Amino acid sequence: MIEQFKQMEKKRHDYAKEWKGKNDGKVMGYFCTYVPEEILYAAGVLPVRILGSHEPQDVTEPHIFGMFCPFCRDCLAQGLKDRYKYLDGLMIAQSCLHIRQTYTSWIKHRPVEFNKFLCMPHKVQSPHAYEFLTEEYKVFKKEVEKWTGKKITDKDLEKAIEVYNENRRLMRKLYDLRKRDKPPLTGEQVMEVVMAMQMTDKAEHNKMLKDLLKKLDSYTPDRETGSRLMILGSEDDDTVFMNMVEESGATFVIDDHCTGSRYFWNEVEDGKDPLASIAARYINRVPCPSKDWEERKRIPHILNLCKEWKVDGAIIMQQKFCDPHELDFVAIKKSLEDAGIPTLFLEFDVTVPIGQFKIRVEAFLEMIGEEDLF
Amino acid sequence: MSDRGYFAGIDVGTSYIKVVIIDEKNKITGSFIDRTSPDLQKSIKNGYGKAVSSASIPNNAVKHVTATGFGRENVSFANSVVTEISSHAKGAHHYFPKKIIIVDIGGQDTKIIKIDSKGKIQGFKMNRKCAAGTGSFLEEIAYKLNIPMDEMNTLAAKSDKETALSSFCTVFASTEIITRIKEGEKIEDMVKGAFESIVRRVIEMDTLIGTVVITGGVVTYNDVILKILSKQFRKEILTPPKPQLSGAIGAALFAKEEKN
Numbered sequence: 001m002i003e004q005f006k007q008m009e010k011k012r013h014d015y016a017k018e019w020k021g022k023n024d025g026k027v028m029g030y031f032c033t034y035v036p037e038e039i040l041y042a043a044g045v046l047p048v049r050i051l052g053s054h055e056p057q058d059v060t061e062p063h064i065f066g067m068f069c070p071f072c073r074d075c076l077a078q079g080l081k082d083r084y085k086y087l088d089g090l091m092i093a094q095s096c097l098h099i100r101q102t103y104t105s106w107i108k109h110r111p112v113e114f115n116k117f118l119c120m121p122h123k124v125q126s127p128h129a130y131e132f133l134t135e136e137y138k139v140f141k142k143e144v145e146k147w148t149g150k151k152i153t154d155k156d157l158e159k160a161i162e163v164y165n166e167n168r169r170l171m172r173k174l175y176d177l178r179k180r181d182k183p184p185l186t187g188e189q190v191m192e193v194v195m196a197m198q199m200t201d202k203a204e205h206n207k208m209l210k211d212l213l214k215k216l217d218s219y220t221p222d223r224e225t226g227s228r229l230m231i232l233g234s235e236d237d238d239t240v241f242m243n244m245v246e247e248s249g250a251t252f253v254i255d256d257h258c259t260g261s262r263y264f265w266n267e268v269e270d271g272k273d274p275l276a277s278i279a280a281r282y283i284n285r286v287p288c289p290s291k292d293w294e295e296r297k298r299i300p301h302i303l304n305l306c307k308e309w310k311v312d313g314a315i316i317m318q319q320k321f322c323d324p325h326e327l328d329f330v331a332i333k334k335s336l337e338d339a340g341i342p343t344l345f346l347e348f349d350v351t352v353p354i355g356q357f358k359i360r361v362e363a364f365l366e367m368i369g370e371e372d373l374f
Numbered sequence: 375m376s377d378r379g380y381f382a383g384i385d386v387g388t389s390y391i392k393v394v395i396i397d398e399k400n401k402i403t404g405s406f407i408d409r410t411s412p413d414l415q416k417s418i419k420n421g422y423g424k425a426v427s428s429a430s431i432p433n434n435a436v437k438h439v440t441a442t443g444f445g446r447e448n449v450s451f452a453n454s455v456v457t458e459i460s461s462h463a464k465g466a467h468h469y470f471p472k473k474i475i476i477v478d479i480g481g482q483d484t485k486i487i488k489i490d491s492k493g494k495i496q497g498f499k500m501n502r503k504c505a506a507g508t509g510s511f512l513e514e515i516a517y518k519l520n521i522p523m524d525e526m527n528t529l530a531a532k533s534d535k536e537t538a539l540s541s542f543c544t545v546f547a548s549t550e551i552i553t554r555i556k557e558g559e560k561i562e563d564m565v566k567g568a569f570e571s572i573v574r575r576v577i578e579m580d581t582l583i584g585t586v587v588i589t590g591g592v593v594t595y596n597d598v599i600l601k602i603l604s605k606q607f608r609k610e611i612l613t614p615p616k617p618q619l620s621g622a623i624g625a626a627l628f629a630k631e632e633k634n
Contacts, residue, residue, distance in 0.1 A: 347502060359444065360500060363459030367495045 001215065002189045004208055005196040012048070012199045017086050019046050019201060026088040026113075026148060031075065031103055033198075033258045034093035034120045034288070038164050038268065038278050039141055041202065042156035043148045049198035050075050050084065051237050051259075054351055057081070063105040064098075069319040070350045071235045072098040079106040089114035089147070093282075094122065096290045096324050114147040116140065124283045124291045133279040141275065157274035167202045168264040170209040175261065177216055178253045179309055182225055184216040187252020188242035194260055195237055225251045227368045228310055230341075232256035232302060232332070233317040234325045234348070241352050245315070245361050249369075254309035256302050262286045290324035298328070299335045306341055313342045313368045315361075320347045342368055379437040380429065381633065383625025384422060384452065385461065386410065386445030389481025389509060390591055391417050393425035394622040395436065396630065400468070404429025405619055414448045422451075440629035442621055444483075456628050458621050459487055459498050465624030466587050467493035469614040474585045477576055478620065479592040479599070481509040486580045499580050506542035507575030509592045515568045518548040519561065527596040530566040537567035542575050566598065573602045587612045589620035 008015050016027050028040050029050045037047040052074025059080040060073040078084055079102075090112045092103040100117075107115045119136055121129040141152055174193065177184050185193075193212070197205050226249040231242075237259045242252060255261055266285040271277035292298045306314065314336050318325040333343050344364040346357060378398055385392040387410060395404035406425035411417045426433055441449035442461040449455070458478075466476045467489055476487040484507045488496040501507055516523050537559065539547050551564045572592070586607065593599045594617045603611045614620055 342497070353503065355444075356500075356503070359457055359459075363457040363495075363498060366457055366460045367498070370494055 001219075002185070002192050002212065005212075006192045008196040008200050009192055012051075013083060013086070015200060016046065016048050020086060027086060028089040028091060028114075029084055029087040029112075030090070031092040031099045032095040032288070033263045034095055034282055034291075035091055035118065036093070036137060036140070036278050036282060038157065038160040039137065039144060039152065039275075041163065042152045042160035043144045043150055045089070045144070045148065046201060048087075048200075050078060051195065051198075051235075052350065053078060053083075054238065054240075056350065060105075063109070064101055067321050068098040068101060069234070069322045070348070071319045071322075072102040074350050075099070076102040076105055079110050082110070084110075087112055089116070091116040091118060093118040093120035095120070095288055096322075098322070114143075116143065120282065122291055123293070124287060125293070125295060125297075130276075130279055130283045133283060134276045137275045137279055154274050157278070161268045161274060161278065163202045163206065165267045166206050167197065167209070168267050170206060170213065171197070171264045173213055174209065174216075175254070177213075182220050183251055183253050184219045184221055186221075186223075186242070186246045187229070187231065187255065188239050188246055190252075190255075191237060191239055191242055191259065194263065198259070198263065224249070227251075227312045227365055228253045230254045230256070230302075230306055230309065230311045230314040231260075231317060232314060234319040234322040235259055236317055236319075236348065238348060238352060240354065241317075241348070241357065244354055244358060248358065248362055249365055250361075254305050254311060256286070256298070256305065258288060261305070262288065288324065289328040292328070296328070296331060299332060302332065303335060303339055306336070306339065311341060313344070313364065315344050315346060315364075317346045317348050320349050378435075379630075379633065380431055380435045381626050381629040382422065382425065382436050382439045383461065383622040383627070383629060384418065384439065384441045384443075384446075384449050385458065385619075385622035385625060386414065386418060386441065386443040386448060387458075387480055387591075387621070388444050388483065390618070391421045391443075391445075392619050392622040393421045394619050394626045395425050395429040395431070396623070396626045398630070400627065400630070402616075402619075402623070403431070405616070405622070407618060410445070414445050415450070418445070418449055438629040438633040440625040440632065442625040453629065454632055456625060458483075459485065459495065461621045461624035461628065462589065463487050463489045463493060463495050463624065464627050465620035465622070466589060466614065468623060468627055470585070470587050470612055472585065474587045474612075475580075475582055477582070477586060477588045477590075479508060479572065479576065479588070479590040481591060484508050484576055484579065484590075486576070486582070488580075488584075501575075501579065504543075506544060506547075507572050507579070509590075511544045511547070511572060512568060512592065512596070514544045515548050515551060515565070518552065519555075519565070521561075521565070524595065526565055526568075527598050529562045530569050530596070530598045533560070533562040533566040535560075535563045535566070536570065537563045538574075539567050539571045542571060547571060566602075569596065569598050570602055573599060573606060576603075577606065582607070585612065587614070589614060589617040591618045594618040 040047045057077040268281040383394045393406045408421045439452045441452035446455045478485045484501045487498040
């Protein structure tokens with residue numbers, strides 16, 4: 001069903017290299033989902049999100065402090081091991097310090113043609129954030145034009161916005177199907193679709209998504225749903241973990257991850273002009289915890305997801321040492337439990353100890369299952 | 375009596391295999407504890423056989439077998455499996471049928487399980503990625519100090535001093551202990567310090583407000599833990615008659631429920 005998406009994700013480097021050959025275009029590697037991909041796409045650049053490879057590695061220790069998260073190390077390892085040699089550009093929009101160090105170290109040791117640190121405001125709830133970001137985008141647009149030698153017109157931006165918005169709408173449709181009593185896809189499968197989404201040409205992804213939605217329309221999977229789970233927390237593309245949980249009598253029906261719903265939940269709405277509209281989108285999107293203050297807006301959103309997707313329990317995961325998520329954890333756990341949703345907290349590393357986690361997950365599922373007995 | 379049914383719970387732990395046989399009235403009629411060996415199948419079969427013979431019943435009198443613990447999937451003849459969180463909740467609730475917090479200190483796992491007055495699990499925590507605050511911590515310290523494991527408790531009981539170790543880390547703690555003994559600290563004070571380290575690690579894992587029941591192998595052989603915990607909390611800490619068997623008893627109770 002999702003083999004094509006999986007292949008794209010597994011062979012991410014081949015995909016990008018082939019795209020480059022076919023389109024004679026530039027490829028931009030990016031960190032974190034606050035990068036305004038629409039501006040790059042309008043310039044004919046392919047944005048690809050840099051993710052780790054979940055292998056033990058020994059190349060990042062001199063460059064990243066020991067208590068920075070495993071994800072930022074895994075990403076840097078990809079750069080230092082020259083797996084992204086084909087990149088023409090590298091950029092980040094400020095989210096957290098850990099991944100920023102990955103960016104800084106990467107451009108120092110593996111310089112690229114064009115690199116950019118985009119100053120995405122932290123306090124998105126400030127009344128000035130939107131205007132600030134719009135001005136930053138104007139500067140960024142000019143830089144991209146200079147780099148690619150191509151003028152980015154409003155029309156280009158509008159076209160890019162439409163492709164991206166369509167992608168978001170299709171993904172929301174796919175997520176809506178998971179509300180069914182028997183969700184047609186597992187959480188692991190959906191994770192593959194989202195990962196592919198972050199590494200491929202959105203127009204192509206849209207085509208594949210439309211096909212997939214058609215197939216799923218009347219499809220009922222041959223597996224028990226079991227407990228309906230939500231997974232939320234830091235960056236998470238650990239399909240091995242997802243599989244282990246879903247093999248133990250459960251299905252992930254919804255998530256709150258930047259490698260999941262947070263990435264595509266909000267569309268760009270019509271504003272003053274395309275750049276301003278894009279800025280509004282990134283200011284108002286479901287926030288990463290690094291930006292979710294002073295009011296914690298993510299909590300009512302998470303509780304609403306639980307309600308609409310009929311969640312029995314939530315697995316809160318985080319990359320070890322992920323400060324922003326550590327900040328949110330206590331409040332989120334309490335809010336979920338106050339709403340009657342049991343939680344299980346797990347700390348992820350580059351590779352996860354499946355045996356140790358399995359016991360916790362099975363006990364958690366037994367605990368949720370007990371509800372029926374009382 | 376021959377028509378009476380028996381039920382077995384097998385708790386395959388990381389350090390010990392515990393087997394319990396109960397009858398229809400939940401009375402323990404047989405049990406056996408053996409070290410977990412790399413040949414799990416052999417240890418399990420041997421432990422089960424010895425438990426059945428200690429109950430003086432024929433093999434086929436056991437109507438249902440439930441396995442728990444890290445090696446629960448390896449009990450090929452089990453009729454059902456349950457995680458150790460559920461079996462510990464069941465076992466402790468059997469002796470203390472009220473709202474309790476179970477602290478189980480095992481060989482490589484420490485678990486904190488909160489259950490309500492009906493025995494329903496409210497939540498649980500386990501140590502993560504590190505064996506500080508478990509039996510393995512003690513074994514390592516005993517090994518480094520060249521003291522037999524079964525003398526650690528008696529040694530610690532001799533001490534009335536509070537000697538906090540600065541690290542929960544097993545390796546760093548043993549380095550610290552050796553250094554401090556070299557500097558003149560008494561061995562018994564340092565051994566008690568090791569027990570206190572376990573207790574402090576357990577306490578920091580979760581909020582322990584309410585009735586605390588402690589189980590597991592470590593407390594079975596080292597009652598000094600109970601004394602340290604009671605002193606820390608200024609209240610009595612409960613423990614069932616056979617704390618090391620708690621998980622296996624829970625599994626046996628599950629076996630009986632399932633069969634009936």
